[in-house]
Amino acid sequence: MTVSRFDVLAQRRVDGFTDLDVLVECSSGTYIRALARDLGDALGVGGHLTALRRTRVGGFDVADAVGIDELEGAATLTPAAAAARVMPVLVVTAEEARDLRHGKRLVAQRDRLAASEVAAIDPDGALVGIVEARGNDIKSAMNMPEVQA
Known part of the structure; x- marks a missing residue:
């Protein structure tokens, strides 16, 4: 497991808890849920995910994705x-x-x-x-x- 980037993008207090929005770049096989749990444990505060969104896999970025409704006639990769x-x-x-x-x-x-x-x-x-x-x-x-x- 390799985490090459871990950026805190936003921090909020919600119902007495701290929510963080983070950007993680990591190697294949890295379990982000386990990363949140282990980081929270190491800090002595607990940790879990409330949302997870994969934005890139290898050379494929979600910014290049086409929604199902736009798929007809869209330029897609060969x-x-x-x-x-x-x-x-x-x-x-x-x-x-x-x-x-x-x-x-x-x-x-x-x-x-x-x-x-x-x-x-x-x-x-x-x-x-x-x-x-x-x-x-x-x-x-x-x-x-x-x-x-």
Whole structure:
């Protein structure tokens, strides 16, 4: 657990208690409810959450979100753009994309991978799928349909 930012944005007295509005930036797996409890315990005053709102997960910010009522016709991320926000990208040729989609391996290509799992994107900008190393080869771990909306 890593807390990289903890800012007190507002403080109020409500019914004899102190309410704080805070902004927390933390690593995945951090339990904010437990953080409030443990901080209150360490201060000897108790602590709990009355509200919790996640405003960002990785490269996805709530400010970029579209409400369900505005979804029709809204500009949304393509699968390739979404994948590129959270993992390294491997640009593949049209032939390599076809091979990966058909379950074939890219033989002796492991050195092209920047991480254990990467997003394979074809020359047209479509997400082929998520690929990984298998021995010295590259193999699809998950494929996307060829036609993506």
